[in-house]
Amino acid sequence: MLSKFNVLIAAASLSLCACGQDAKFANQDADIIGVPLEATTQLSRQDGADQSRISIFDETTRRIHQFDLSSFAFQRSFAVQYADQKHYLLYGDTSDYVVDLSKKHFSIFDSNGSENKRPVKLIGEPLSAAFRPDQNLLVVYDDVFNVGMIKLREDGSVEKSWTGGSLISGEASIRCGDLLTDGRLVLALSDRNLAIVDVTGSIDQKQWVKTIIPSNLAKQISWIAPVPDSNDQILALTVDEIALISLSTQTVLDSYPVSGMTVEKYSKAKDAHVILRSVTDGGITMKMVYAEASHVKSRALPKQERSLIHSFLDISRDEWTYVEASVASNYLIGYNDLDQARVQRKMKKYRLSDMAGLENKDLPDRAQLHLSSSYIFALFPSELGYAARYSTESDDVKIVKLFNRKYL
């Protein structure tokens, strides 16, 4: 009885989100393109190596700071428009520009620090973005369901762009999507089909240039993620299952049932995975579901009482890292935000292959955090400036401080 009740709740949540209801609900990571806008970039590149730099919006000084993670030094800082808003940043290691989004604006800081204000006109408030820095492709999805596609130059200037609406094929509209590693945009449609979009072609022709294929799933897809090291496979979540789909063969390679469970976390950091929660007589069990070698696999965390606020999977390193915390009642389940709770956060790392515990580390309170496989970056709420880089594999700590002085 309890499990059926949970499924009903999850289904209702998905439906509400599809209708464009309150975004502050369980599925903020679902029904979007890419990932929800976060305040910083990932610390790991697509190839698994750690980023050499990080851009982060400092909530204390309301500025964007950039740090060199290798030498751990403060590099530069930008003043932003609408500093009172929360800012979301997109940044690649191979290019030296920063995309800055807030509810009220969209701008790009180029390699010289010059700000290009409103490079593309947004009609609604940005909800999510998909970003391929290696190809300088940016897709922004807003709350009026427009899809802004932008091709950037190496210096961060806009080469070309086009905004498409949610009606992509017949009467079917977009539900969710993401960019594949080769730069194609895969979209799940309301008619349970998939659209493979040529982004560059769409921008050039000012219309959707796409190929429609069936998903072969019984229910609508609410969440899509590319599978690492594959241009052909995607993970797709419906109310019934997590499916691994081959785009070329248009077949479901494998699936994992989600009945009786609720989604605890959607994560595309670094490798896509979903964490499901089930409540049994034995307590709360978390299951992490991911794709590897054309199969859908899972790992279980029994008796996981504390909420998982962040999850990071690195299949190439055979590691799964998550952060747990005691959260407030308004905690956004599903939202893979490490900073939703800022006290008593604990990081745990497991060897993926046999779930051997590798790390069990308390994280600093009050700081804005970001994780990679090797580092924990912490930006503390210091008006003078204080940031730290902690190794996840040793007790090594590097500090940089007083970088906010000139901005006081």
Added chain:
Amino acid sequence: MKRLRRFLIALGALGLAPAAPVFASSFVGNGGNTGDVELRVTLNQIRDALADVTAETPEEDLCICLSGLDAHAACDVLQALTPDQQKTCSGFLKKRAKQIQSLASPDGAVRYTWTNESIQVTEKNGPRAADAVALPAQNLVTINQSRFVTMANHERLLLLTHELGHLTKEDGKHPVDDEPVGGFTSAEGGRELLNAVAASVVQMSYARGIYEKYEGTLTLSQGVKQNWIFLASGSTKADEHDAFSVTKFQGSKFGYRHQFGAIGAIVQYRSAEGSENIRSTVHLKETLKAWGAGVAYRYFPSDDPLTFWGQSHLVGTFMVEQLNTDYSLKDDFNDERETAVSTSWTAGLSYFMPLKRNFWIYLQYEYLPHKYSYETLAVESGNTQSSYAVGVAYAF
């Protein structure tokens, strides 16, 4: 009684022999020397006491113990007078009261000199120690400075009245100590007469409330003291170079100054602390500690040492100061500290106002042009300071 007699014996005598002291400090008379105030007050008291004595004053009203003053000092001398001696004393006083008054006035042409050597006067019976000596031929009175300032008020009055008495003359002749005169028939009749005259002046002073009149002046702190200990508190302001400069400090200072005359030497220690906040969590704090030494110059704008304004004076200082500073920059996560040292000249001006019994209050301004910076933190703070203070001092 015995004490008074010993005192009277020690009074100055007529300087028949050249017993001028070996050392005599110059007399300024305007409060520039220790004892000057006491001297001027005593002379004023003599004039005031004799103001009502004229040729018409009944003789029986002079050289007697006055009503209500029987137990007072000097009364013993008067009570011991014979009727002839009393008549001689009162006659002397009636005739020469105006002379004495004139001699006691500022333009009475009497010169006074101070000495700290013992005064020896030669008389017919041999040398005698004295606290003062008068030389009528030079219209000069030499006084033992250290003895004079420690005397009681009435003792100073006795001493000077006696010496001024020597400077009066009649028929071209000055009274001397070692000759009989009138009812004073002993070999030291002259001394006994002048002692009786002085005792009568003391009695008249008490009767007219003259001591009370000048009591405030005598207890007023005197600026001619050599040694000064001072303590002050106040604020210091510094230039602002950037947002991280501390510009306001509160603190205190103390020191010692020795005056050799108008010029003096000074040493001073000061410490101050300032703190400021930037935004909501950034806290700056700086402490200053300095030792300085240098020279001082004392200047009295007013001439009258018997008044408050006459004792008030300015002191200018010029010092070399070594300043040690400690700077702290903190917020919830950072705690940075750095120290600095600076050596600089400083200049100051103080205005001293007398209180009572050698205590003073003063206002001070100092200019402290230190220049230093905290290299590691890249902060310039506390430079070019100006200090304002209010303090108290004790002089001795």
